[in-house]
Amino acid sequence: MRGNVPRVSFARTNESEEFTLPWNRPGSGRLRCDRAGRRTITGAPLSTDVRTRILATALELIGERGIAGLTNRAVARAAQVSLGTLTYHFSSQEELLGEALRAFVDAEISRLAVITAQVEGSTMSVDEALGHARDAIEARTSRRAQTAQLELYLYATRDESLRAAAARCYAAYDRVAAASLKAIGVPEADRVAPLLGGLIDGLELRRLAVDDLRIDLAEALAALVAGLKASPAPE
DSSP: OOOOOOOOEEEEOSSEEEEEOOOOSTTOOEEEEETTOOEEEESSOOOHHHHHHHHHHHHHHHHHHOGGGOOHHHHHHHHTOOHHHHHHHOSSHHHHHHHHHHHHHHHHHHHHHHHHHHHTTOOOOHHHHHHHHHHHHHTSOOHHHHHHHHHHHHHHTTOHHHHHHHHHHHHHHHHHHHHHHHHTTOTTHHHHHHHHHHHHHHHHHHHHHTOOOSSOHHHHHHHHHHHHHHSOOOO
16 A cells, blocks of 8 residues: 555646646646746745745755755755755756855845945944944854855856856945945045955955954954055046
């Protein structure tokens, strides 16, 4: 006896093959596979809470194991979903990684937009501006999440389709930096804003890798800002 095995009904047309999925779970509906092998599911919306949990779990595991150590089974186990549910939402690991990066970028852009809005159009001291810069850095959650972010950026160097997502995130960091630099009177703030991001990324990468820094990040930022303010604007 095999027990009560769910029955899958099947129908075929000249253009596609269609399966009715009988499982009582969010997102159940009709799976259609056309002659080219493309799969679509119709008849019910995807379960966004499960999808979100899978993406969050993937980011956590990337931070812990790296992309090379990420497997569908590991994600499914950590997210407490079946392997079938995982592949239902993400048909390939490339799709999962791409969506994880885009989800991270969307959340990060929203967070940074709040900080940018607080700074834009204001005038403040260097200490106040550096305080906002620290907010943008230190609120970036855990060490594992920061490591996952760097892993995904490196992955984007080998996947042309993901570079746009990485570029959107860097642009959001540049907007925070430019707003802070303008608020303290640094000339050509938009042009030099990436310098702040580059300094932060470099120091954070070294801290994550070996943790041997003898200079505090705030001290490094203050030195850079002092140099930028002292530099004459190009003619």
